[in-house]
Amino acid sequence: MLYIIYGLTLDIGKVSRAYFEERGIPQIEKITFETENTRVQPSHGILHRAERESEVRACDYVYENHGRLVGFTAAQIERAVNGGCDAYLTFSSEDLSFLREIKEAYGDHVAIIYACIEDVILRTLTNALKKDESEKIARLEMGETIKRQYLAERELFDETVYYAGEHTAFHFEALKHQYAHIIKKYKEMEKELVPLPYKGTLPYVFVSYARADTDKVLPYLRLLQKKGCRIWYDKGIRGGDNWMSTLALKIKNCSQYLLFSSQASTQSVWTAREVSKAIKQPDISILTVRMDNATFDDGIEWVLEDYQQLFTSHEDFEEDLLSSIREEVIEHI
Numbered sequence: 001m002l003y004i005i006y007g008l009t010l011d012i013g014k015v016s017r018a019y020f021e022e023r024g025i026p027q028i029e030k031i032t033f034e035t036e037n038t039r040v041q042p043s044h045g046i047l048h049r050a051e052r053e054s055e056v057r058a059c060d061y062v063y064e065n066h067g068r069l070v071g072f073t074a075a076q077i078e079r080a081v082n083g084g085c086d087a088y089l090t091f092s093s094e095d096l097s098f099l100r101e102i103k104e105a106y107g108d109h110v111a112i113i114y115a116c117i118e119d120v121i122l123r124t125l126t127n128a129l130k131k132d133e134s135e136k137i138a139r140l141e142m143g144e145t146i147k148r149q150y151l152a153e154r155e156l157f158d159e160t161v162y163y164a165g166e167h168t169a170f171h172f173e174a175l176k177h178q179y180a181h182i183i184k185k186y187k188e189m190e191k192e193l194v195p196l197p198y199k200g201t202l203p204y205v206f207v208s209y210a211r212a213d214t215d216k217v218l219p220y221l222r223l224l225q226k227k228g229c230r231i232w233y234d235k236g237i238r239g240g241d242n243w244m245s246t247l248a249l250k251i252k253n254c255s256q257y258l259l260f261s262s263q264a265s266t267q268s269v270w271t272a273r274e275v276s277k278a279i280k281q282p283d284i285s286i287l288t289v290r291m292d293n294a295t296f297d298d299g300i301e302w303v304l305e306d307y308q309q310l311f312t313s314h315e316d317f318e319e320d321l322l323s324s325i326r327e328e329v330i331e332h333i
Contacts, residue, residue, distance in 0.1 A: 001186050002028075002080040002106070003088040004099065005161075007115040007146045009139065010125045012163050013090060015172050016115070019179055020088045028076045028089040031056055033069040065093045066142060074200065075331055077102070079228065081109035081196060094145045099156050109196065111186050114150050114157045117143065118164040195221040198230040203328040206254035207233035208274045210264035216291060217260050220321065227322055228331040231258075251277045256285045256326045259304075263294040272296065279303045287324055 003025070008016055017027060033050040050056050059071025070093075080087035091099070102110055122143045126136050150157065161178040164170040195218065198204045205224070209217045224231055232250055247270075251257065257278040265271040275296065278284055286307040295301050310320050 001086045002077060002102075002110045003086070003182070003186075004091055004102065004110060004112045005088060005115055006091050006099070006112065006150065006157070007117065007143075008090050008092065009117070009122070009143065010129070012115060012117055012125075012175070015175065016179070017088075017090070019176050023183070025086045025088055025183075028072050028080070028087050030070050030072045030089075031059060032071075034067075061098065063093050063095060063098045066138065077106075078196075078198075078200070079331060081106045092142065092146060094142075094149055096149055096153050096156060099153075103156060106196065108189065111158045111182065112156055113159045113161060113182065116147075116150075116160055116162045118162075118170075119143070121163065121165045124165075194218065194235065195225045195231065195233075197232045197235050200230070202230060202331075203255035203326070204230040204232050205256045205258050205325065205329050206251050206274075206278070207231055207258045207260070208265075208271055208278070209233070209260040210262060210268045210271055212264035213260060213262050213291065216262075220260075220289075220318075223318060223322070224325065227325075229325050230329050230331055247274060248277055251284075252281060254284060255329050256287060257281075259286065259288045260291060261288055261294065261296070262291040266294040266296050272300070275300055275304075285326055289321065 003020070005016060021027070029048065031048045031050050033053045033056045053069060056062055056069045056071040060074035061077070062069060062071040064070070072089075076087060079085050099112055103112065123140065126139045126143075129136060129139075131139075159182050161175055161182070162170050163172070163175050166172065207217070207221065221231060221233065232254065234247070251274060259265075259271075259275060259278075278286060279300070286304065288304050288307065288309045290309060290311045296304070308324055310317060310324065314320065
């Protein structure tokens with residue numbers, strides 16, 4: 001799960017980051033470049049500073065935050081939304097196109113949280129800073145911009161947390177309780193999340209299975225993705241795509257072909273076509289998972305015998321499955 005918190009600043013940001021870190025939820029690592037137009041300096045040393053603008057531009061995601069360029073890699077995002085490792089990201093740009101892009105791509109795998117800070121409290125915290133007046137003014141303007149952006153695009157946000165000061169009911173401990181409720185809520189939802197097919201250009205596993213076996217196969221796909229395995233399966237076919245062309249291309253370009261063999265898959269025309277395509281690719285490693293005693297026709301079985309086979313009925317199956325995945329398709333963060 002990826003938690004994106006919009007609008008954090010000053011001590012509220014410091015407390016929020018500490019809360020997530022203490023619960024083993026790391027921050028998405030950002031790299032920044034200070035331009036001549038940078039108006040607000042970070043309050044806490046959480047950003048990696050680049051010496052050249054090109055270092056940030058080389059990142060997969062880049063956005064501007066009050067004159068500062070910020071970037072981070074897609075691998076971190078994909079690991080979080082695929083269930084490999086929960087993470088959080090703080091965000092305070094006035095351009096919400098990044099939030100829209102992430103939400104459109106990953107949907108329920110992302111929780112976008114608005115941190116609502118009472119105006120009086122924001123002014124009090126800002127005035128207490130040992131900064132020049134121009135930066136204080138810029139921070140207050142930033143707070144107003146963030147609130148306007150939130151109200152204008154309310155549908156983007158899934159949750160809201162509220163802070164109004166230590167002498168109110170909405171103090172730091174209450175803020176932590178709000179985060180705890182959100183994390184618990186999405187942890188419970190996560191059990192039903194469908195693994196996301198890999199979209200990048202790095203080595204991946206093509207997963208072949210019968211649609212009738214979806215409920216049996218998905219837990220194994222979740223297991224693989226939590227270990228950082230890049231997988232692609234037919235959920236990655238978009239509406240309007242040519243199914244046959246897409247499947248043929250994905251099989252051709254995969255590094256490992258993972259076949260879930262069952263009574264349903266051995267009787268499926270689509271699965272048979274996928275297997276036939278895979279065994280014609282000499283550079284593809286084939287791994288067959290036997291979910292029952294059903295077999296394909298003799299021609300296909302004759303070829304599959306030359307490759308590794310696992311059985312879900314075996315006691316150590318999950319461990320064997322993970323150890324049988326090729327190292328090159330594992331994302332190491």
